Amino acid sequence: MLLAVWVMLGFFIWQVDFKSAYLNAKMKEELYVRLPKGFQGANSLAVVVPLWQSLYGAVQAGNNWWEELDGVYKDLGYERSEADQCVRARKDEKGETHTGTYTDDIAGGSSSLEEAERAKRELGEKYALKVTDQVEFSLGMKLEHDREKGTASLSMRGYLEWLLERHGFTNIKPKSTPFALGTLLCKEDAPSTQAHRYFMADKPYDIIVGGLQFAVGAMCPDLAFSVNVLSRYLRNPGPAHWKALVHVLGYVKATLDVGITYRRDTKDGLVPVTYVDTDLGKADVDGGRSTMGILTKMAGAPTFWMSKRHDAVALSTIEAEYISVSRGSQQAIWTYSFMSEIGYPLQLPMRVLNDNQGALSIYENPQYHARTKHIKLIHHRIRELVNPGARGVKQLSVEYITSAENPADILTKSLSNAAHSKQFELMGLSRGIA
DSSP states (O other), X not given: OHHHHHHHHTOEXXXXXXXXXXXXXXXXXXXXXXXXXXXXXXXXTTOEEEOOBOOTTOTTHHHHHHHHHHHHHXXXXXXXXXXXXXXXXXXXXXXXXXXXXXXXXXEEEESSHHHXXXXXXXXXXXXXXXXXXXXXXXXXXXXXXXXXXXXXXXXXXXXXHHHHHHTTOTTOOOOSSSSOTTOOOOGGGSOOSHHHHHHHTTOOHHHHHHHHHHHHHHHOGGGHHXXXXXXXXXXXXXXXXXXXXXXXXXXXXXXXXXXXXXXSSOSSTTOOEEEXXXXXXXXXXXXXXXXXXXXXXXXXEEEEEEEEEOSXXXXXXXXXXXXXXXXXXXXXXXXXXXXXXXXXXXXXXXXXXXXXXXXXXXXXXXXXXXXXXXXXXXXXXXXXXXXXXXXXXXXXXXXXXXGGGOGGGGGTSOOOHHHHHHHHHHHTEESOOO
């Protein structure tokens, strides 16, 4: 999301790494370590020494480093976001800077070159840094940024090629969709014969699914549904699960040039729009729980996506959609809170789009009270956001969108080639990225 903000504001993007980050923090707890061989005399085998620095491998090290760095940020005038505590922002008469910190890596955006140099210089005065002249890679993602054109693209071609090569799928036949249309997996697909168990014995199913999960979390929302389904069977996958996974890898091969591109010249700009869709229990053969898909777009491309089963079985499509929109509204609230904390409050109401008119009628008018009494009260908070009455300003607008135009549809089910291609475009994904 920060990248979308930086593109819209025309910020200069920079990156630094802390050298030996954990060693910068003092140990707050009383901890002793045994001296390694070669550093003790013949008669001092039992000698231990106190640990003063947060040594790598110590349980407390990460937390100590976080507290140390957080204190430095505060001294430099940054305010930490409560919505995302890895993000900090500073705005004063000299300029504006936002940073996102991941352990020892910082990606920053500043309103001017002078402000960017100031931010890096101040951090460099506190810690030893490795300054990257040009931001190209971050957490496995490649970044291409054109400040003049107002675009920034993220891609993972290198990581995905490595994943395919590592497991012997470099020359796999490309596929046009993550799952074949109508794919249904279940626990009964687990190995049931000796031949099946022998077939699966050397298959790195869990390793590959884990590698794909990283890609989904980083920048591959089009894989979210298929990888979510495959991850349900990590304990005991069978040949059918493996076949479906190989199909996903074929799709990865076909979409190596796909990425996310944020653009300054988009209609909605920094105003987030959240899309919600639900599939009533069809993808969960084992438990019958519905799968919800939530997608938020800003600057013309996705900034948040999720494909997840409900915690309980829904009794109707309306109930399933109602619960999903409740979860989507939570994400919208988070987005608005995040934007406000970095200094860019957005005008209400928040927009959440859904393709079930029956569910929309419940938000606007609780006329079906008898049919919804069993739904958890937490989900009814939508009504207060949509209809605050005399209590305040309308905070949430739940609007109707057709299924064909809802980009969250791709997060809840396998689609035909034509439908997948359309949803792919609606999501805001881009092709032709190196």
